[in-house]
Amino acid sequence: MTERFSFSITATDGAARTGSIQMLRGEIRTPAFMPVGTAATVKAMKPEAVRAIGADIILGNTYHLMLRPGAERMDRLGGLHDFMQWDRPILTDSGGYQVMSLSALTKKTEEGVAFRSHLDGSRHMLTPERSMEIQRLLGSDIVMAFDECTSFPATWEEAKASMERSMRWAQRSRDGFDSGGAHAARSALFGIQQGSMFRDLRQISSDALMAVGFDGYAVGGLAVGEGQETMFGVLDYAPAMLPADRPRYLMGVGKPDDIVGAVERGIDMFDCVLPTRSGRNGQAFTWDGPVNIRNAKYAEDRTPIDPDSPIGGWSRAYLHHLVKSGEMLGAMLMTEHNLWFYQQVMAGLRGAIAEGRLTAWADAFRRRYRGGK
Amino acid sequence: MTERFSFSITATDGAARTGSIQMLRGEIRTPAFMPVGTAATVKAMKPEAVRAIGADIILGNTYHLMLRPGAERMDRLGGLHDFMQWDRPILTDSGGYQVMSLSALTKKTEEGVAFRSHLDGSRHMLTPERSMEIQRLLGSDIVMAFDECTSFPATWEEAKASMERSMRWAQRSRDGFDSGGAHAARSALFGIQQGSMFRDLRQISSDALMAVGFDGYAVGGLAVGEGQETMFGVLDYAPAMLPADRPRYLMGVGKPDDIVGAVERGIDMFDCVLPTRSGRNGQAFTWDGPVNIRNAKYAEDRTPIDPDSPIGGWSRAYLHHLVKSGEMLGAMLMTEHNLWFYQQVMAGLRGAIAEGRLTAWADAFRRRYRGGK
Numbered sequence: 001m002t003e004r005f006s007f008s009i010t011a012t013d014g015a016a017r018t019g020s021i022q023m024l025r026g027e028i029r030t031p032a033f034m035p036v037g038t039a040a041t042v043k044a045m046k047p048e049a050v051r052a053i054g055a056d057i058i059l060g061n062t063y064h065l066m067l068r069p070g071a072e073r074m075d076r077l078g079g080l081h082d083f084m085q086w087d088r089p090i091l092t093d094s095g096g097y098q099v100m101s102l103s104a105l106t107k108k109t110e111e112g113v114a115f116r117s118h119l120d121g122s123r124h125m126l127t128p129e130r131s132m133e134i135q136r137l138l139g140s141d142i143v144m145a146f147d148e149c150t151s152f153p154a155t156w157e158e159a160k161a162s163m164e165r166s167m168r169w170a171q172r173s174r175d176g177f178d179s180g181g182a183h184a185a186r187s188a189l190f191g192i193q194q195g196s197m198f199r200d201l202r203q204i205s206s207d208a209l210m211a212v213g214f215d216g217y218a219v220g221g222l223a224v225g226e227g228q229e230t231m232f233g234v235l236d237y238a239p240a241m242l243p244a245d246r247p248r249y250l251m252g253v254g255k256p257d258d259i260v261g262a263v264e265r266g267i268d269m270f271d272c273v274l275p276t277r278s279g280r281n282g283q284a285f286t287w288d289g290p291v292n293i294r295n296a297k298y299a300e301d302r303t304p305i306d307p308d309s310p311i312g313g314w315s316r317a318y319l320h321h322l323v324k325s326g327e328m329l330g331a332m333l334m335t336e337h338n339l340w341f342y343q344q345v346m347a348g349l350r351g352a353i354a355e356g357r358l359t360a361w362a363d364a365f366r367r368r369y370r371g372g373k
Numbered sequence: 374m375t376e377r378f379s380f381s382i383t384a385t386d387g388a389a390r391t392g393s394i395q396m397l398r399g400e401i402r403t404p405a406f407m408p409v410g411t412a413a414t415v416k417a418m419k420p421e422a423v424r425a426i427g428a429d430i431i432l433g434n435t436y437h438l439m440l441r442p443g444a445e446r447m448d449r450l451g452g453l454h455d456f457m458q459w460d461r462p463i464l465t466d467s468g469g470y471q472v473m474s475l476s477a478l479t480k481k482t483e484e485g486v487a488f489r490s491h492l493d494g495s496r497h498m499l500t501p502e503r504s505m506e507i508q509r510l511l512g513s514d515i516v517m518a519f520d521e522c523t524s525f526p527a528t529w530e531e532a533k534a535s536m537e538r539s540m541r542w543a544q545r546s547r548d549g550f551d552s553g554g555a556h557a558a559r560s561a562l563f564g565i566q567q568g569s570m571f572r573d574l575r576q577i578s579s580d581a582l583m584a585v586g587f588d589g590y591a592v593g594g595l596a597v598g599e600g601q602e603t604m605f606g607v608l609d610y611a612p613a614m615l616p617a618d619r620p621r622y623l624m625g626v627g628k629p630d631d632i633v634g635a636v637e638r639g640i641d642m643f644d645c646v647l648p649t650r651s652g653r654n655g656q657a658f659t660w661d662g663p664v665n666i667r668n669a670k671y672a673e674d675r676t677p678i679d680p681d682s683p684i685g686g687w688s689r690a691y692l693h694h695l696v697k698s699g700e701m702l703g704a705m706l707m708t709e710h711n712l713w714f715y716q717q718v719m720a721g722l723r724g725a726i727a728e729g730r731l732t733a734w735a736d737a738f739r740r741r742y743r744g745g746k
Contacts, residue, residue: 327416
């Protein structure tokens with residue numbers, strides 16, 4: 001593993017692909033699910049446990065980390081990997097999405113986004129150049145271009161203007177990343193396709209990104225409230241517009257059945273807070289669908305959530321008790337289970353693609369998952 | 374390990390002793406510190422991690438467990454050990470202390486204590502007989518007699534009346550425990566000495582307990598606000614009133630230097646919420662004294678809390694970040710460190726007693742701990 005970044009596809013099945021990304025910090029088996037480690041921690045999980053359930057890569061949030069502990073401070077502390085003791089690849093987002101959703105008094109211009117911290121009201125500015133600098137200071141392995149996540153719904157004219165700005169920012173991100181010296185030589189940069197739900201704009205965006213050239217390509221602007229059917233409608237054409245020999249990343253997705261459908265449509269990488277956040281709220285994902293462990297019917301249920309789960313030694317009754325009691329161990333165990341389940345889904349998808357039986361696997365998954373109690 | 378309960382002392386040094394308790398579920402090395410697992414969980418710790426840092430036994434709270442999930446329900450679920458997946462010994466308190474400090478509308482009579490749950494207002498009654506029954510239903514290994522923790526301060530007359538009631542309840546606890554059938558044949562019962570800060574009452578209480586006969590004896594009614602000096606004053610005589618060949622347990626103690634001083638005075642067992650609760654609040658215990666990790670001076674401190682700690686891979690800066698950010702992993706790591714540190718103190722005490730150098734060890738401990746930053 002001495003390459004900065006390479007992607008090899010070992011099998012395809014319809015539009016779906018399986019393979020692996022090789023990076024200096026390790027291999028990422030695809031299709032891959034990346035647990036979200038917002039504030040330099042996958043919430044309620046030690047890094048060794050995140051690895052043990054099968055994660056090859058995690059995601060860090062530039063917006064959160066630039067505010068606390070701060071990018072320059074993180075650099076002085078030796079970077080995000082050393083800080084949190086995760087030595088495998090980390091993908092960082094650009095901060096562009098969260099600055100609009102979380103911060104106050106944002107002011108967006110062609111230059112970038114000025115805002116005040118949601119933590120202490122301090123003033124900050126995110127631009128493509130600053131986003132690249134922050135992700136370099138964090139020591140990110142996969143850097144995301146700074147873009148604008150087009151609001152939903154948007155008219156064609158709004159979506160076009162927003163996408164065009166993102167494409168100008170994509171070039172500035174490329175230039176900023178490339179000026180990063182040693183960091184650029186050991187990390188990768190992904191561009192992000194926009195265009196809302198408009199096929200022609202998605203094509204224009206893809207062409208613009210490919211003209212710049214990136215190591216991988218994200219499908220952006222989805223999972224913003226459009227619903228699964230509309231999202232799958234876009235995924236029926238959008239991934240194919242991107243280079244076949246580069247990884248395709250669907251940002252912020254999603255529910256297990258979203259992921260299965262997106263893999264069938266050619267997506268290789270995912271991230272989502274759902275398994276961790278739902279776990280803390282008492283929802284467990286299972287092959288038979290989601291389980292709300294707070295439900296009184298589990299109070300004396302001695303069966304495990306899943307006997308194969310790393311938390312399979314504990315009963316549903318125990319998880320019910322912990323979550324109802326507000327015990328931290330409840331959040332810890334539910335999070336571990338959910339992240340494990342997501343990795344099991346990814347492993348199932350990879351195996352099915354490798355053996356050319358993805359449609360049968362996915363249909364069986366959906367029947368059981370949606371028919372679940 | 375086929376004995377229900379045996380205590381062997383392998384070395385003494387002054388009033389201090391080291392040895393081990395053998396029980397059917399495992400060995401308890403003494404002096405022992407028991408992490409508190411209030412609601413069927415040592416907060417923020419998996420049982421395997423509690424064991425890994427060296428705990429031989431944990432404590433469960435009868436009051437909390439009788440209210441949630443409930444004693445009869447716990448019995449139907451297979452008992453506390455199976456419920457929480459801790460297969461080593463568990464000591465349960467009698468509920469007597471917490472019913473007075475946590476519940477509402479308590480009414481105390483010779484029969485016992487009637488009260489309403491602090492969770493849902495439901496009515497309950499704790500008596501010596503019911504406390505024994507609950508601890509049996511939980512599957513406790515070391516059952517504590519139901520007593521009254523004498524308020525502090527108390528007059529001699531108040532302390533005498535309270536202690537005498539506790540001694541009557543001690544006999545009823547003994548009778549209740551002995552009627553427990555199979556459970557009584559594989560668990561142990563400890564009596565609790567009372568008498569507040571009065572030497573003559575402590576002697577009367579000890580004599581009364583020994584007349585009943587118990588597997589071990591607790592020194593009760595201390596760590597109730599009297600201060601370390603007064604507590605040590607009582608411990609200068611109270612442990613010696615109890616049988617030398619039985620374990621002596623100081624309930625609810627304490628800070629590391631409290632424990633060291635109590636071991637020097639002949640105590641064998643301890644429990645306290647301090648390492649777990651303080652850990653969740655950002656206080657780490659170290660050989661150089663307590664560290665408040667929230668302090669701004671740790672924001673860029675790349676040194677670990679202790680390089681030998683199981684969390685020694687992470688920096689103080691990282692712990693500072695997690696605790697300041699309210700991240701669950703902060704509570705998890707700080708708890709693990711503190712419980713490990715307490716077990717290190719106990720191991721240090723055991724080793725020093727075994728080698729006849731306790732005074733030197735304890736003096737060195739105090740110099741460093743109290744001189745710490």
